[in-house]
Amino acid sequence: MNQGLKGRDYITTQEWTLQELEVALSLATELKQMKRRGIPHRYLEGKTLFMLFFDKSTRTRNSFEAGMTQLGGHAHYIDAETSQIAHGESPKDTGIILSGYGHGIAIRHDLVPGEGNAYIREVARWADVPVLNMQSDVDHPCQTLADLMTLREQLGHNLRDVKIAVSWAYAPSYAKPLSVPQGLILLLTRYGMHVTLAHPPEYTLMPEVVEQARQNAQASGAKFEIVDSMDEAFRDAAVVYPKSWGVLELFGQSEESLKLARQYQHWICDERRMALTSSVKHASTTKPSLYMHCLPADRGHEVTDSVIDGPHSVVYDQAENRLHTCKALTALTM
Numbered sequence: 258m259n260q261g262l263k264g265r266d267y268i269t270t271q272e273w274t275l276q277e278l279e280v281a282l283s284l285a286t287e288l289k290q291m292k293r294r295g296i297p298h299r300y301l302e303g304k305t306l307f308m309l310f311f312d313k314s315t316r317t318r319n320s321f322e323a324g325m326t327q328l329g330g331h332a333h334y335i336d337a338e339t340s341q342i343a344h345g346e347s348p349k350d351t352g353i354i355l356s357g358y359g360h361g362i363a364i365r366h367d368l369v370p371g372e373g374n375a376y377i378r379e380v381a382r383w384a385d386v387p388v389l390n391m392q393s394d395v396d397h398p399c400q401t402l403a404d405l406m407t408l409r410e411q412l413g414h415n416l417r418d419v420k421i422a423v424s425w426a427y428a429p430s431y432a433k434p435l436s437v438p439q440g441l442i443l444l445l446t447r448y449g450m451h452v453t454l455a456h457p458p459e460y461t462l463m464p465e466v467v468e469q470a471r472q473n474a475q476a477s478g479a480k481f482e483i484v485d486s487m488d489e490a491f492r493d494a495a496v497v498y499p500k501s502w503g504v505l506e507l508f509g510q511s512e513e514s515l516k517l518a519r520q521y522q523h524w525i526c527d528e529r530r531m532a533l534t535s536s537v538k539h540a541s542t543t544k545p546s547l548y549m550h551c552l553p554a555d556r557g558h559e560v561t562d563s564v565i566d567g568p569h570s571v572v573y574d575q576a577e578n579r580l581h582t583c584k585a586l587t588a589l590t591m
């Protein structure tokens with residue numbers, strides 16, 4: 258089981274080599290088959306993962322919790338609001354103390370730009386068990402690994418030159434973190450995909466992340482471009498991943514943020530836009546382009562029901578693969 262990854266933190270995909278990511282993807286595929294066939298895989302018997310949440314979750318919490326049970330271990334849910342963290346207990350003390358009780362710490366801290374990644378790294382500095390990022394302000398590496406697994410299942414192992422449009426989309430609910438589009442442009446440029454990032458001018462991603470994506474693309478020979486038109490990004494794309502995110506400078510100012518977003522209500526993924534995309538060839542068949550979303554989606558705003566429930570959509574495959582990839586990551590590192 259252990260492939261030299263025991264004890265390793267998983268905070269961004271960037272810090273794992275392609276070979277290490279391959280080990281995780283390959284184990285995730287194996288675990289998916291084992292679950293389907295009812296083959297026991299209790300690789301973490303008696304082990305405990307502490308899951309610390311500063312934000313809400315459906316997929317992440319439940320995939321880790323169910324995953325740990327299936328691996329023979331146990332996951333504790335810790336809500337930052339109802340633990341001593343709310344009274345100011347430090348990441349250092351939290352990391353040291355939880356390390357003494359269990360075998361891994363997973364953290365979601367994604368809503369405040371500049372805070373989550375720093376907090377997770379401070380816990381990791383003091384913890385002597387692996388620390389896993391369940392979504393920070395910078396990256397959502399559990400989501401993007403599941404997305405990569407889904408892309409491979411749908412389009413084959415080699416994703417070189419496959420065009421993906423990672424686009425901003427309108428949502429009226431709240432300013433969502435930047436970590437999913439950031440994680441996608443970081444990871445998929447390393448796999449040689451043709452990544453087109455689209456957003457209105459105000460919705461720029463963190464400059465250091467964009468720069469790293471450019472360097473990744475240069476190193477892998479991938480194409481990486483940024484446009485300000487959803488139509489342009491969708492044109493001839495084999496895969497589209499339209500989702501909402503907030504303006505970096507307006508986090509915490511929800512009224513201003515939503516007022517600005519309302520100007521861009523026409524940034525929706527609908528049938529007209531899907532008609533701009535290109536069908537894809539895989540294993541001697543031609544199939545519709547893929548519509549992806551990490552969920553939850555703002556239906557009727559980010560995407561129409563006809564697209565998310567239609568033939569392009571692989572959103573439930575992505576959500577299922579969250580389970581298999583998080584099991585692989587915990588089994589390898591804990």
Ligand code: CP
Nearest residue numbers: 314315316317551552
């Ligand atoms: N995609 C994702 O991370 O979902 P949750 O916010 O429900 O965990």
